[in-house]
Amino acid sequence: MRFEEIVRGVTTLAVRLAPVDVRGVEYDSRRTGTGSLFVAMRGEATDGNRYVAVALKLGAVAVLTDSPTVFEDLTSRSDIGVALVEYGRRALAEVSANFFGHPEQVLKLCAVTGTNGKTTTAFLIEGLLRSVSRKSVLLGTIETHVVENVRPSPHTTPESRDVLEIFAEGVRAGATEAVMEMSSHALVQERVWGLPLDVAVFTNLTQDHLDYHGTMGEYARAKALMFRGVGTLPPRIAVINADDPSAGMMVEAASGCEVWTYRVGAREFDENAYEFVADDVKLGAGWTEFALVTPMGERVVRSQLTGRVNVYNLVAAMATGMARGLSLDECVRGAAELLPVPGRFETVGNDLGITVVVDYAHTDDALRNLIGLARELVGEGRVITMFGCGGDRDRTKRPKMGRAAGDGSDLVIVTSDNPRSEDPAAIAADVLVGLQDTKAIVEVELNRHVAIRRAITVAKAGDIVLLAGKGHEREQVSRQGSILVSVPFDDVMEARAALDARSSKG
Ligand SMILES: CC(=O)N[C@H]1[C@@H](OP(=O)(O)OP(=O)(O)OC[C@H]2O[C@@H](n3ccc(=O)[nH]c3=O)[C@H](O)[C@@H]2O)O[C@H](CO)[C@@H](O)[C@@H]1O[C@H](C)C(=O)N[C@@H](C)C(=O)N[C@H](CCC(=O)O)C(=O)O
Numbered sequence: 001m002r003f004e005e006i007v008r009g010v011t012t013l014a015v016r017l018a019p020v021d022v023r024g025v026e027y028d029s030r031r032t033g034t035g036s037l038f039v040a041m042r043g044e045a046t047d048g049n050r051y052v053a054v055a056l057k058l059g060a061v062a063v064l065t066d067s068p069t070v071f072e073d074l075t076s077r078s079d080i081g082v083a084l085v086e087y088g089r090r091a092l093a094e095v096s097a098n099f100f101g102h103p104e105q106v107l108k109l110c111a112v113t114g115t116n117g118k119t120t121t122a123f124l125i126e127g128l129l130r131s132v133s134r135k136s137v138l139l140g141t142i143e144t145h146v147v148e149n150v151r152p153s154p155h156t157t158p159e160s161r162d163v164l165e166i167f168a169e170g171v172r173a174g175a176t177e178a179v180m181e182m183s184s185h186a187l188v189q190e191r192v193w194g195l196p197l198d199v200a201v202f203t204n205l206t207q208d209h210l211d212y213h214g215t216m217g218e219y220a221r222a223k224a225l226m227f228r229g230v231g232t233l234p235p236r237i238a239v240i241n242a243d244d245p246s247a248g249m250m251v252e253a254a255s256g257c258e259v260w261t262y263r264v265g266a267r268e269f270d271e272n273a274y275e276f277v278a279d280d281v282k283l284g285a286g287w288t289e290f291a292l293v294t295p296m297g298e299r300v301v302r303s304q305l306t307g308r309v310n311v312y313n314l315v316a317a318m319a320t321g322m323a324r325g326l327s328l329d330e331c332v333r334g335a336a337e338l339l340p341v342p343g344r345f346e347t348v349g350n351d352l353g354i355t356v357v358v359d360y361a362h363t364d365d366a367l368r369n370l371i372g373l374a375r376e377l378v379g380e381g382r383v384i385t386m387f388g389c390g391g392d393r394d395r396t397k398r399p400k401m402g403r404a405a406g407d408g409s410d411l412v413i414v415t416s417d418n419p420r421s422e423d424p425a426a427i428a429a430d431v432l433v434g435l436q437d438t439k440a441i442v443e444v445e446l447n448r449h450v451a452i453r454r455a456i457t458v459a460k461a462g463d464i465v466l467l468a469g470k471g472h473e474r475e476q477v478s479r480q481g482s483i484l485v486s487v488p489f490d491d492v493m494e495a496r497a498a499l500d501a502r503s504s505k506g
């Protein structure tokens, strides 16, 4: 693509054209190759403008920069195209959309934000669309799906360039829909600039990521950005969890959208609202049943998912399905076929009579819900909870997670969960502060492998063992000397091995 075509319509402060053929757009010098347009943008950890020389050495033929100094420096190079912009990430999105042929204008996009439930709800929406033979792209924490092609995801919400490349691949593969998670980081950083949303879903807002956002107010404002439209018009329809205390703020932000709300466990209708309500909820391990009352009629919904939080996720997904034109009956039929999402209340089968669950709960709210559900399911049995808190992440959630775990469990085993650059013992000490005044028996075992063995060894028939925090993750990240090292680690495989070891001992 000619340089003048790639910068067409992009908001620039100055452009110096050159007769170059752009064969790729990159924002990271390490990925830059011959014929690339390198977008040099300021970040928090470093500044992409420091890598312009490297990118040019690697064959970049054009540079888009947010630094007037770099722009000036490059004016002597008539062999490369150069543009100066005010906002690097916005420009990255705009040139990428040009380069990849505007796939965001072809796909009908549904996006999900919220502290918990984004991955699950996005998977469920994609599943409902598949059940009526629609082809989709799915972008989220665990996996990226391009119609039938499945690959691991590097980020929950990638940079715009990567989103648009995947969308373009989806369009080529016949996709007509896209479903994506929008993390608060991505909303603030405008990684989703210019992506028009057909449907925008809000799951909930509880504490997480305060290391990045600073306060709950800022975190909430980040989530609300999605309903205003980031560099684009507001979504057509907003699907909002009316049970969440932040619902009002999201509804306000969604003033440019048609607002649909959903709730669980009440039939008090707000006459002015377009509401989806789940009532008469019945729960068991591996099944859920509820009455879904909607403006389109009322039906009984049966699902293979477990737990009340998944009732929220199911209702959000079904409302979104209807917003995308599925009928109520299609949603009900589709919901019955939906499978649990990997690492979200994933049970590890065994013949010892112990319920072993791997779950991605990594906030105090998610732990509280998980433990509450375990208590409901376990009857007279004990709840044994093993978890840790991530390093280099929100420290203030650690005692809160300790408190949540201690409040509902009989035994808590505190362990490590991606300590990253931090000392695992110091992270555990922060967790223990919250466990102090609870009635649970507390053990600390920093080696997660040993901790899983311990949880499964002490469990008796009828008990439930919760292995929380890592869910689908396949690695444990920690510091060795001065570098971060990732070693393969999989809670489900570890639990299976521990159960096998115990079974073979009789
Ligand atoms: C805090 C955060 O979100 N940071 C992300 C952000 O960093 P940044 O803006 O500070 O950029 P930077 O690292 O200073 O680099 C500036 C520029 O220089 C470029 N660069 C850098 C080095 C180099 O050698 N060459 C080069 O060109 C970079 O590619 C970038 O364009 O942009 C970078 C480029 O895309 C991301 O790699 C980085 O993710 C960091 C590693 C990260 O850990 N992010 C997490 C917290 C995150 O985004 N998580 C959310 C999900 C959270 C949840 O689960 O809810 C997500 O959406 O994944």
Ligand SMILES: Nc1ncnc2c1ncn2[C@@H]1O[C@H](COP(=O)(O)OP(=O)(O)OP(=O)(O)O)[C@@H](O)[C@H]1O
Binding pocket: 114, 115, 116, 117, 118, 119, 120, 121, 141, 156, 181, 203, 204, 309, 310, 312, 313, 343, 344, 345, 359, 360, 361, 362, 365, 366, 367, 369, 370, 471
């Ligand atoms: N609707 C919900 N409300 C509250 N908690 C939930 C909900 N759905 C899932 N959870 C809990 O949160 C955990 C993470 O769920 P999920 O991966 O769907 O959320 P997420 O928002 O994508 O998280 P992340 O931001 O880390 O990617 C689950 O394992 C479960 O414990």
Ligand SMILES: N[C@H](CCC[C@H](N)C(=O)O)C(=O)O
Binding pocket: 362, 389, 390, 391, 393, 417, 418, 469, 470, 473
């Ligand atoms: N995606 C989130 C969840 C991480 C979950 C937990 N396993 C951890 O490493 O803290 C994050 O990066 O904050």
Ligand SMILES: [Mg+2]
Binding pocket: 118, 119, 120, 140, 141, 142, 156, 181
């Ligand atoms: Mg997710």
